[in-house]
Amino acid sequence: MxxxxxxxxxxxxxxxxxxxxxxxxxxxxxxxxxxxxxxxxxxxxxxxxxxxxxxxxxxxxxxxxxxxxxxxxxxxxxxxxxxxxxxxxxxxxxxxxxALEKRLELSDKVFRNTQEGIVVTDGAGHIISVNPAFTAVTGYLPEEVLGRNPKVLKSGRHGEDFYRALWETIAACGQWQGEIWNRRKNGEIYPEWMNISAIFDACGSPVYYVAVFSDISLVKQNEERLHRLAHYDALTGLPNRVLLTDRLHQALAHAQRNGTQVGLLFLDLDRFKLVNDTLGHRAGDQLLQEVALRLESSVRAEDTVARLGGDEFTVIVPNLHGPAGAANVAEKIIEALAAPFHLQGQDIFATASIGIALYPLTADSPESLIKHADIAMYQAKEQGRNNYLYFRRGHDEQSRDLFELENGLRHALERGELRLVYQPEVEIETGRIVAVEALLRWKHPERGDIPPSEFIPVAEDTGMIGPIGEWVLREACTQNRDWQDQGLPPIRVAVNLSVRQLRHVRFAEKVAEILDETGLDADWLEVELTESTVMLHAKETMGILWQLKSMGIRLSIDDFGTGYSALNYLKRLPVDTLKIDRSFIEGLEHDSNDQAISDAIIALGNSLKLRVVAEGVETEHQLGFLRQHHCCDAQGFLFSTPLDGDALASLMARRIH
Amino acid sequence: MLKEAKYRLKLYVTDHTLRSRRALAQLRQLCEEQFPHDYVLEVVDVLEHPEEAAAHRILATPTVERVLPHPIRRIIGDLADVDKVLAGLALQPLGDAPGSK
Structure with a gap:
């Protein structure tokens, strides 16, 4: 026991x-x-x-x-x-x-003290537990929701599909998380970041669902605030430079797709500093806000008004079909600013100067649009303020219609408005035509003949010189071959080149292609470059000029004597011809200086075994001087004006017989 | 020269749990009341000083050890009841001290 x-x-x-x-x-x-x-x-x-x-x-x-x-x-x-x-x-x-007790105690503490709302439902979706944060966020006390379905919180912002997808995800993965809009007891709807987990029993059927969520309305608000701060000007509420650039990119992309134009207005208040200095910064700020309001009300819904800072504003005018649309907006703005502003009991008059740049006509990127519109704005200010001005290349008074010119030039090729005329170069000794210079002419449908001095710089600036220059070469070669085919004695055709063309990496190849196409022998092609071009761009053009030379093409230096005669270069370049600038020939009769220069050029050419051509020869007296000084060839009205292909053919035919 | 304290007690605790702190507070209060200015109370955390606990063969906490007066006596468990603590440590309560009668 x-x-x-x-x-x-x-x-x-x-x-x-x-x-x-x-x-x-x-x-x-x-x-x-x-x-x-x-x-x-x-x-x-x-x-x-x-x-x-x-x-x-x-x-x-x-x-x-x-x-x-x-x-x-x-x-x-x-x-x-x-x-x-x-x-x-x-x-x-x-x-x-x-330990278990401790864990439970901890869990309970977490449940009660977490900032995240927690809802636990049974397998059938009845709420069996909520935490204090749930109440804080939703406004519902536990007793108001226990036993009910979480549907009471639905905001109505999501369709059936949303909830179906949500439950499908939980069924498949046991979990769902995402943003969901719910409704508080007070009716307010708000965004939550929610994580729903299913808790399964031993047989794999869900016994509980636990939803943990946080109210992200503040996060959203902050996000929006941050976005606003980053993209909008605090004073006026207008888009800032960042958003402006963004919108410009979009507008340009859209314009490129749809073949439309985009106008950018750059606006600066006239004498704004005066307002600041006399009435104070607060008045200045108030004026800027008022101006912003008037700007917004005078543009179309699709236009964007932005403030770049200070008293500088810009307006994007997208979807234009011509430059006039941008001017319309500028006029409306000037009109809207005409009425006085009431600041601190005073009537203030604020006018603005506006510069306009257009894509793709006068700018090809958001940056250049802003820059060019800015330049135009300064020109508008210089011209007396309270007006608007388009951006133009150059400051030349005569280029007032440059913009239209540029636009017209884009279509000149395809519309067949360009043609070539040929001015003979005559051998002084014999009077024989040895060459012709091909000269480009443009007959504008409204404005008639436009001098090359006006449109060539535009073509160079806009890059249109590329296709136009190619056309000139092809046309000149075709014509020369045509004359030869007519049985006329072969002559050289001289074509003027721009440095822009020479910079093209495949230029020599292009020329070879054209010669091949037209069947003209390279001996009968001469390219002309001005002296200043050759000297300024000697290093970059040297290679291509030698390439052309090796193909048998001749090189002529135009306007010789005006530039930077560097004999060193002259010797190193494959030059065949020097053309004495017309200004010296013009002065041959009375200016001893011009005589001396012409004489020197002729002597130089002769000593270098170069052909020398005098340009702009109009009188017998000039011709006498040239002959006396052993100038080889001459070109000018004394012999012939520039002629079209057929007229030149007749001229040559007459001279043979 | 400082007179050596008559009463010397050691409290062995495990960690600074709430119960340890409570035990210490109770014991300190008891000493202040019973042997004012005549005691030394030492606290040993057996997790921090396992060697000391092992040397003294302390097996459980909280343990209160009467180091002085000799001989050594120990109590374990709940220290809430002053009478039981004093009885367990074979210390006479102040009221019953010799000379008080």
Whole structure:
């Protein structure tokens, strides 16, 4: 019986420790001994301590050497051991229970204190728990939503499809997260970032759904605020330079796709500084705000008014079919600003100067649009303020219609408005025509003949010189070959080149192609470059000129004597002909200086074994001088005006017979 | 020369848990009341000083050890009841001290 009892006590699941009156361990069962870091044999005889426990239980920590410890719940009772008073302490290991409790406590704390709203529903979607943050965000108290479906929060902003997709995702992945708009108790709708997780039972069916969400309306507001700050001017609320550039890119891309034009107005208030200086910055700011309002009300809905800073504004005028649309807007703006502004009890008159640039006519990028419109604005200011002006290349008074010119030139080729005329170069000794210079003519449908001096620079500036120059070469070669085919004595045709053409990497190839196409021998083609062009761009043109030379083409230097005669270069270039500038020939009759220069050029040419041609020869007297000084050839009205191909053919035919 | 304190107690605790702090507060209050100016109270965190706990063969916390006066006595468990603590440590309560009668 005693042995049996001993066995039971030994095997009891709770620890039992007998302590004597001094707190020394007299007996410990197996469960009891296992709680302590020393084994049972060492435990007996060790001084644990006199156990103190109130009515209920108390907790003891039983540290282990590895830093961990176990927690035991202790109860005690008085007893006797070997006839002496003793205590029996019952120790129950509650370590794991405590840990669980701690975890639950933590979970509860998190649940209650997190800033994120939490809703737990059962598998059927009834709300079984919400946290305080849920109430803070939605305005619903727990008792108002427990047992109900979270549908009560629906904002109505999402269609059925949205929710179907959401539940399909949860069914498939057990989880969904995204932005969702819900409605607060007060009716306000707001965006949430929500994460919904399904919790499954052992059989795999969902038993709970947990939705964790945060109200992101502030985030959204901040995002919008940031976007506003980055893209809009704080004072006027207008788009700033960043947004302007962005919109310009869009407008240009759109225009390119649709073949339309984009106008950019650059506007600067006249004498704005005066307002600032006399009425103060606050008045200045107020004026800028008022101006912004008037600008916005005087443009079309699709136009963008932006403030670049200071008193500078811009307006993008997209979808134009001609330059006039931009001018219309400029006029409307000037009109809108005409009425006085009432600032601090005073009537202030604010006018503006506006510069206009157009894509693709006078600018080809957002940057150049802004730059060119800015330049035009300054010109408008110079011309007396309170007006608008288109951007033009150059400052020349005569180029007033440059813009229309440019526009017209774009179509001149395809409309067949360009033609070539040929002015003979005559050998002074014999009167024989040895060459002709091909000269470009443009007959504008409205404005009639436009001098090359007017449209060639435009063609050079806009890059149209490329296709036009190619056309000239082909036309001249075709014509020369045609004359030869007519049985006329072969002559050279001289074609003027622009440095822009020479810069084209494949220019020599192009020329070869044209010669091949037209069947003209390279010997009968001469290219003319002005002296200033050759000297200014000597380094970059040298290579291509030698390439042309190697093909058999001749090189002529035009307007010789006016430029930067660097004999060094002249010797190194494959030059065949020097053409004395007409200004010297003009002065031959009375200007000894011009005579000296002409003489020197002729002498130079002769010594270098170059052909020298005098340009602009109009009188017998001039011709006499040239002959006397052994000038080889001459060109000018004295011999012939520039003629069209047929007229020249007749002229040559007459001279043969 | 400073007179050596008559009472010297050591409190062994595990970590600075709420229960440890409470035990310390209770014990300090008890000492202040019972042996004013005549005690030393030491606190040993057995996790910070495992060697000391091992040397003294401390098996559980909280343990209060009476170092002085001799002989050493220990109690373990709940320190809330002053009478039980004093009885457990075989210290006489102030009221029953010799000479008070």
């Amino acid at each position: 005693a042995a049996g009892l001993q066995r039971v006590i030994d095997d009891a699941p709770d620890g039992l420790v007998i302590l004597d009156a001094d707190g020394v361990v007299r007996y410990a069962n197996r469960a009891g001994a296992s709680l302590f870091r020393c084994g049972a044999t060492e435990l007996v005889g060790a001084m644990l301590g006199f156990p103190l426990a109130p009515e209920e239980t108390t907790e003891l920590e039983l540290p282990h050497t590895d830093g961990s410890w176990r927690i035991a719940e202790m109860r005690m009772a008085e007893t006797e051991w070997n006839g002496a008073p003793a205590y029996v302490a019952q120790l129950r290991d509650v370590t794991s229970h405590k």
